[in-house]
Amino acid sequence: xxxxxxxxxPDGDQREYSKGITPGEIVNQISKGLAKNxxxxxFNDELHDLNRPLEDDGKLLFIGYDDxxxxxxxxxxxxxxxxxxxxxxxxxxxxxxxxAIENGFxxxxxxxxxxxxxxxxxxxxxxxxxxxxxxxxxxxxxNKDEALKLFDEKNEKYKVEHISDLxxxxxxxxEGEFVDLCSGPHVPxxxxxxxxxxxxxxxxxxxxxxxxxxxxxxxxISFPKKKQLDDFLEKLEEAKKRDHRKxxxxxxxxxxxxxxxxxxxxxxxxxxxMRKIIEDFxxxxxxxxxxxxxxxxxIARLNLWDKSGHLDFFAENMFxxxxxxxxxxxxxxMNCPFHLxxxxxxxxxxxxLPIRWAELGTVYRYERSGVLHGLMRVRGFTQDDxxxxxxxxQLQQEILNCLDITTFVLHSFGFDKYEVYxxxxxxxxxxxEENWDKATTALKNALEEFNLDYEIDPGEGVFYGPKIDIxxxxxxxxxxxxxxxxxxxxxxxxxxxxxRGQDGFDHQPIMIHRALMGSLERFxxxxxxxxxxxxxxxxxxxQVVVLPITDNQxxxxxxxxxxxxxxxxxxxxxxxxxxxxxxxxxxxLQKIPYMLVIGDAEVNNKKVAVRxxxxxxxxxxxxxxxxERISSEIENKSE
RNA sequence: GCCACCAUAGCUCAGAUGGUAGAGCAACUGAUUUGUAAUCAGUCGGUCGCGGGUUCGACUCCUGCUGGUGGCUCCA
Numbered sequence: 008x009x010x011x012x013x014x015x016x017p018d019g020d021q022r023e024y025s026k027g028i029t030p031g032e033i034v035n036q037i038s039k040g041l042a043k044n045x046x047x048x049x050f051n052d053e054l055h056d057l058n059r060p061l062e063d064d065g066k067l068l069f070i071g072y073d074d075x076x077x078x079x080x081x082x083x084x085x086x087x088x089x090x091x092x093x094x095x096x097x098x099x100x101x102x103x104x105x106x107a108i109e110n111g112f113x114x115x116x117x118x119x120x121x122x123x124x125x126x127x128x129x130x131x132x133x134x135x136x137x138x139x140x141x142x143x144x145x146x147x148x149x150n151k152d153e154a155l156k157l158f159d160e161k162n163e164k165y166k167v168e169h170i171s172d173l174x175x176x177x178x179x180x181x182e183g184e185f186v187d188l189c190s191g192p193h194v195p196x197x198x199x200x201x202x203x204x205x206x207x208x209x210x211x212x213x214x215x216x217x218x219x220x221x222x223x224x225x226x227x228i229s230f231p232k233k234k235q236l237d238d239f240l241e242k243l244e245e246a247k248k249r250d251h252r253k254x255x256x257x258x259x260x261x262x263x264x265x266x267x268x269x270x271x272x273x274x275x276x277x278x279x280x281m282r283k284i285i286e287d288f289x290x291x292x293x294x295x296x297x298x299x300x301x302x303x304x305x306i307a308r309l310n311l312w313d314k315s316g317h318l319d320f321f322a323e324n325m326f327x328x329x330x331x332x333x334x335x336x337x338x339x340x341m342n343c344p345f346h347l348x349x350x351x352x353x354x355x356x357x358x359x360l361p362i363r364w365a366e367l368g369t370v371y372r373y374e375r376s377g378v379l380h381g382l383m384r385v386r387g388f389t390q391d392d393x394x395x396x397x398x399x400x401q402l403q404q405e406i407l408n409c410l411d412i413t414t415f416v417l418h419s420f421g422f423d424k425y426e427v428y429x430x431x432x433x434x435x436x437x438x439x440e441e442n443w444d445k446a447t448t449a450l451k452n453a454l455e456e457f458n459l460d461y462e463i464d465p466g467e468g469v470f471y472g473p474k475i476d477i478x479x480x481x482x483x484x485x486x487x488x489x490x491x492x493x494x495x496x497x498x499x500x501x502x503x504x505x506x507r508g509q510d511g512f513d514h515q516p517i518m519i520h521r522a523l524m525g526s527l528e529r530f531x532x533x534x535x536x537x538x539x540x541x542x543x544x545x546x547x548x549x550q551v552v553v554l555p556i557t558d559n560q561x562x563x564x565x566x567x568x569x570x571x572x573x574x575x576x577x578x579x580x581x582x583x584x585x586x587x588x589x590x591x592x593x594x595x596l597q598k599i600p601y602m603l604v605i606g607d608a609e610v611n612n613k614k615v616a617v618r619x620x621x622x623x624x625x626x627x628x629x630x631x632x633x634x635e636r637i638s639s640e641i642e643n644k645s646e
Numbered sequence: 647g648c649c650a651c652c653a654u655a656g657c658u659c660a661g662a663u664g665g666u667a668g669a670g671c672a673a674c675u676g677a678u679u680u681g682u683a684a685u686c687a688g689u690c691g692g693u694c695g696c697g698g699g700u701u702c703g704a705c706u707c708c709u710g711c712u713g714g715u716g717g718c719u720c721c722a
Contacts, residue, residue: 121649210649210650210716215719217718217720223649226717323720340722375647375648377647379714380715554682559679584679586678591681592684595682606681623682
């Protein structure tokens with residue numbers, strides 16, 4: 008009757024227990040300390056509730072709060088408690104999905120009444136009540152019919168629909184009076200949830216499908232320790248402070264204007280100056296790497312876009328055509344057809360390849376109004392675009408070159424952490440499987456030769472070719488899609504571009520599209536957030552501000568300004584009739600890298616009193632020493 | 647595009663239950679000549695996003711647009 012099971016632990020230790028013992032009981036026997044930090048277990052590599060009995064021999068591992076899977080369980084249980092609270096407050100609520108996500112959890116709810124921020128408070132209060140009840144999470148297995156019956160009785164139509172898609176053996180969890188369909192696992196009881204907060208309310212389509220009903224989604228977060236919650240909320244605050252839309256206004260970099268149009272950016276002088284610096288750097292980097300620059304128009308005849316295929320697969324992202332003298336023109340959403348036209352302007356030899364053409368090409372795309380977001384998602388933007396035309400035997404080297412220039416440029420802007428994805432052939436594709444395989448192998452080899460860690464996104468390539476996407480991680484560990492390197496089998500075919508081979512026959516070159524920063528607008532937005540507006544000195548629109556203390560130092564201040572200008576340093580004098588503290592405060596808020604405070608002492612000693620942004624007074628220096636110092640900082644692109 | 651919320655001076659925001667608006671900062675003028683994150687005083691500044699409607703009367707209520715925010719969907 009009282010059967011024994013053999014449990015093996017990660018340290019190799021093996022013990023016997025009565026069948027039906029729970030991982031929770033085991034961990035309590037092993038060590039109170041370990042038990043205290045354990046939230047869930049893993050039995051034979053599957054997550055397993057602490058109070059779910061063990062029926063067989065196997066390997067057992069305890070998972071703590073600091074483990075990603077532990078936190079996931081924690082969040083998932085919190086989302087159940089939230090649903091329970093909502094059900095108690097709004098008995099008509101019907102539930103969709105309620106998973107743990109990267110940072111916290113959500114639950115999708117159908118409810119006639121719109122949930123307001125005030126409701127979140129009462130839901131939180133109710134959640135605390137449920138937590139205080141310390142209900143145990145009880146797992147139960149049902150077959151499909153039982154589950155359908157149960158949730159049908161509860162009028163949970165979304166659960167019923169979901170059950171229909173599932174296997175026959177289903178688990179449900181009960182906690183107090185609240186029952187939910189769930190594969191688990193959960194924390195042992197509701198009281199395990201200590202600190203939580205509901206963050207925001209949003210709409211979300213059932214099963215992410217636009218054609219299905221829209222549910223209300225509540226996002227939340229929870230942690231076992233108060234400090235963790237506080238840190239998390241602080242990080243959200245920090246992100247808010249760095250918001251490029253806020254900083255863009257405060258630093259007078261750019262605006263978006265109602266009358267101009269949504270998603271269209273006005274670059275103010277300071278932003279435009281930064282853009283010029285970025286562009287100059289970019290052009291320079293390309294010329295040094297044997298790219299050539301081209302310029303192309305903003306519109307072209309509509310036929311071009313028919314030929315390129317964009318009307319077939321990109322039409323919904325294009326602005327409507329213009330009609331002039333019975334000819335239709337299209338504002339360009341892409342630059343590639345123009346580069347192809349340049350390619351075709353003469354016969355190309357195998358000796359000409361590779362050809363590398365780069366353009367800061369401004370494109371316009373119709374994005375649905377709801378997706379627009381500051382500089383990150385706009386309707387008019389400038390791609391740092393380039394197209395490489397090469398032979399098959401050159402492909403891998405060209406990809407390698409692309410990776411090299413990409414990482415060089417990203418690194419120069421202070422981005423050292425990337426997430427790299429290789430997207431392979433999707434179900435619908437053009438070109439031959441053989442070419443796809445060759446190109447994918449070339450991309451893969453290049454990534455490996457370049458020593459970049461990457462993940463494969465199977466089937467996520469665009470229909471015209473495989474691609475490498477590089478997401479950069481900013482200082483807050485958020486990732487942004489900027490760079491992309493894409494092989495294209497479509498357009499060379501459609502435009503029938505060729506080169507004359509050594510064998511005297513015409514061959515089709517391979518075309519690579521690539522963008523490093525992606526769009527200047529988005530990249531600028533990422534830069535603003537990455538640096539929180541405190542740009543490294545080489546990018547700062549204003550590098551030095553001279554702050555005379557009284558009118559008496561104006562002459563000397565002008566002399567300093569002149570010397571700095573001679574050294575190509577961007578400098579201004581703040582000669583307003585204000586106290587020095589006021590001028591400093593303003594310069595700090597404008598995040599100007601260096602302030603030179605000039606009083607009588609500096610005039611008399613021929614010095615400058617250097618104040619560094621955020622760091623404060625650095626003491627007095629000779630002007631030449633100061634110029635040398637910051638010139639080298641500018642040269643080295645250091646912060 | 648969809649769901650929810652929001653739109654008051656250049657900026658940040660206040661303005662129960664309908665009676666044509668107020669602060670701080672900025673700007674301007676003056677005083678002050680100041681030593682490392684806000685000197686003082688005065689002045690100017692708003693058809694309350696735009697268009698309809700209800701009402702004797704609308705910033706306030708209803709409605710349609712436009713734009714924004716948080717998400718969803720989409721994202722070459």
